[in-house]
Amino acid sequence: MRIESNVGKHLILMNSTIFSSFNENHSLALRLWHWVTGVTIIFTIVLVLMGTFMFKMRDNIPMVQEELEHQGVSVTKDQARSVAHEYSDKIWMLHKYVGYGLAFLLLCRIILEATQPGEEKFKTKIKSALGFQASTSSEQEDRRLYLYVKRGYLLFYLIFIVMGLSGLVLAFEDVKALDPIHDLMEDVHKYTQYLIYTYILLHLIGVIREEIGKYPGIISGMIHGKKR
Helix, strand or coil: CHHHHHHHHHHHHHHHCCCCHHHCCCCHHHHHHHHHHHHHHHHHHHHHHHHHHHCCHHHHHHHHHHHHHHCCCCCCHHHHHHHHHHHHHHHHHHHHHHHHHHHHHHHHHHHHHHHCCHHHCHHHHHHHHHHCCCCCHHHHHHHHHHHHHHHHHHHHHHHHHHHHHHHHHHHCCCCHHHHHHHHHHHHHHHHHHHHHHHHHHHHHHHHHHHHCCCCCCHHHHHHHCCCC
């Protein structure tokens, strides 16, 4: 009953003012989750780029041989491959550990959604926007954009879940029960990353665009948690 009451109050507030939900209040826990998750995702992207390009085993074999020859040491291609493979393994092992962190952050987000006050829940904000009665074309446009953004968040969370589950399957490669789906999850993980990259790019462009446009204060609001 209390949650329904809070939802009702939120709807009344939205219908009594110009739609400004892009400048929402954000709890400290949600803000911390947002920034920690953002930094962690960027870090894992850097690791993927390093593992794919800088520490690619095949490309580093000649470099290992050349550097050792400068030191007066001659090694075979197979020996150089072992050294190059070790560096590549370290990068991907670190990527796996960061992936565990992202899986934990995803779990934290689910817990946050379940424990936050009713008016701050993701589903409540969607319901509030759907129930908002726009009286002007400007409010109708704001409502449409707001719902578009929130649905984008929902899509991100779904992609995040797929990315996390497929990554965990790959991380626990020693579990024989997961062998039948290992190759499938490897493909899913590999291609889902591009959806993550695309979302992050669109998110940054959208935030910067609205920050310097109609909704200044979005970024600072995600830092100190208050509406402008």
